[in-house]
Amino acid sequence: MRDSFAYVGNETVGSMVEARLGALGYVRASDVGSARTVVTYCTSQTALEDAYFDEGGLVQAAAAGTLLVDLSPSTPGFARELNAVAAVSDLVAVEAPLAVVDPVRADAFSDKGNLVCFAAGDEDALAAARPVLEAVAGSVRDMGGAGAGQLARAAWTLQATAQIVSAVEADALYRAVRRSSSPFGEEALRVGAAAPLAESVLAAVDEGRFDGGYTVEMLMAELSAALTAADDADLILPQAEACLHLLELLAVIGGSDKAPSALALVYGEEAACAEQGLDWTRAESAFGEGDDEDAEDGCEEGCDADGCGCGHAHGGYRDYPDYPGYGAYSAN
Template sequence: MDKRYAFIGNEAVGDVVRERLDAAGWTRTADVASAGMVVTYCTSQTALEDAYFDENGIVQAASPNTVLIDLSASTPSFARELNAVAIVSDLAAVEAPLVVADPMLSDALSDRDNLMCLVGGEEDDVEAARPVLDALVGTVQETGGSGSAQLARAAYTLQTSAQIMSAIEADALYRAVQRSSAAFGATFGRAGATTPEAEQVLAAVNAGRFDGAYTVEMLMSELSAALMAADDVDLILPQAEACLHLLELLAVIGGADKAPSALALVYGEEAACAENGLDWTRAEQAYASEEAGEDCDYDDDGGDGDGGDFPGGFGAYSAN
């Protein structure tokens, strides 16, 4: 087996891939044409499409029989398209969207057992990709043919994002009530949770743990992919859209590289936001630009995201 691989995309994930595969005896190369495996992880659909289908993209550059492993959250339709193109190009395409079990850990990507891949594709192609996937993550869950893993990823994302948001809003309610009336004192404690995912969120918020390897940008990319998958079948998902707007808001004020637990800051005091590097004047400027009919791009820190229009009415989400 040719144990040379290339990685394209987000370098935070790329660092994890390099560490794990180097330890497993693989060698990273910058030359896609010389790689037996090409691993990708992008945080926007545009970046992903460019990586594979540009004039000098992976499909054009890869040698015959190269295995393409995409760790990104994308759509079932993109996965099927990539698989079809790979077949006619003498390549093997495997969709293996990365899942972080506890995204609130500060080192969420460092623990192999905290990572899982949902894997879809042709049976022989998945088998060929297994050595790389087994080295990268603690659990590999096969889902079926092309498109199935991205569909499973979208469903997982919708449930996870809903639990993150509901836990943060429950906590925000407790804090707001306790701020507004000293009569409650400490008798109500903090918001509780009934699911492991919500407990993870509340633990991070209560500890003030708003930085981590798994970022708002990553969650946005996963949620955007789920919404695109729904759009492909003319399905409207209001809850997911509302969650994405809040994530966009957090990104606008400087939180794209924060952990998702930082959403709690949006509901809190401006001073707490400032202490954590968030600037509400950026939201005011973005909102003014939208009022003037201009597009605004939240991703002004050099990430590979597409950016997004600032959601109007940001004041409704905060006491500021």
């Protein structure tokens, strides 16, 4: 079947892809092996690697000549690897990481104009993938050869994340000063936002809009990919690392399926968090408990993770081994 497709990955993105390709005349195949096009979007590097390279994965299951279109956030290195493996497996691979222009909209994926794809790969592959990409996203940007799309996606992610966090922290400052300095009250006018995305985030926080199709989990996947790309290039990005730690904290207390605007709750009152289904006691079990407990467990008081050798987490995520740890950060 010429216009058949299969999809693997996140269900929210999958529903959007199926609806838009269906409107274009594509039919969902019964399995990967009978599809002419396979579209993927995974929210972790591990899931993405398994989807393609695991035993029975897409590289093995797809028929010769199948077009592989990956919308996932990843790294330039992975994109180049997938492109090379596809070439020797008689498959056609295109990286087209998806970006959401306004991530705090409740219907973030329903409007094509709110979606951008950074497409990269061989010219013939890009030409074959263009109908699919134009059906999915309002803007398709050709970035060049394999790896270039993921590099562009990483740069977009770093800038967008910085705007989201800075807007949330600016709002937190206004609220904190108003609570503690009675002369200001509600008469202290906000300066506003420096960019449209930040303005959108501030509006969502002010209106209490903390749910949406685009989630903290998705943003964490994108930022993790960007940081991995930086690490591959021996580059340290302190601001991005701090942003990821904040998002991880929100995920730990139950906010992984919230919109990024929910990051404001981390800076607010515990009661407001509870109203949104967030539980700070989860952080108590996920984070290290401090020096006193370490000492009781046979660790010298005041020791640190680098020199102790006791095996304790010392501020890392005990129940979340995939997270690097963030001490015991809490506004509560």
